[in-house]
Amino acid sequence: MAATTAQPMGSLPSGLGICTTAPDIFYLPELVFGGLVWILVASTHVMPPNPLGWVMFVSVFCFVITFLWMIIFAAGGHKNNPGWAAADFFYHFIAAVFYLSAGVDLAYITMLMKIGTLRIYQIDIAAVVFAFLATLLYFIHAILSAFRWKSF
Structure with a gap:
């Protein structure tokens, strides 16, 4: 009978472990x-080019950085270094702020463009x-x- 072992707190997953741990399941x-x-966004007509x-x-x-980040974690390139845990937090926090600003911009532009075609x-x-x-x-994921990171 195989015993399952829980991953110790403060360790970074690698391999298929990224599919089962709390923050990494969000990749x-x-x-x-x-x-x-x-x-x-790419499939619609870009009317105001700057916000879009x-x-x-x-x-x-x-998309690209998250994919690369997931590959690094899956390949075990982090070597269970606490610096990677900090970098993981900072990247996901910056990505959340970026997506929040992009979502607000997109919502504003969508609200202004109500007059366009219904499909777009x-x-x-x-x-x-x-x-x-x-x-x-x-x-x-950042939280x-x-x-x-703090449990390392």
Whole structure:
């Protein structure tokens, strides 16, 4: 009979352990919702280029960095160093702030563009919802990463 061992507090997961630990289980939903924001904003007509350019930057940047971060953790590149726990918290906090600003910009632009076609308006509303869901996921991940960092 195989015994299951819980991961000690203050250690960073590697391998498939990132699919079972509290903060790291959010990697895949962050990628999904961030990717949906990226796809939905890219599929609409970019009327005011500046705010939607920021939304695209945030969604692409966070998607790529989160994917790389997940690969580093899965490959065990962190070597259970407490500096990685701090970096994990700081990255996810910055990503939450970025997504919050992008979601507010996108919601504002969507509210102003009500007059456009119904299809584009619905796509923009979906992008706003997914941007705020991504914000929530990154924020929860940052909070749980802060707890893990402080327990090191």
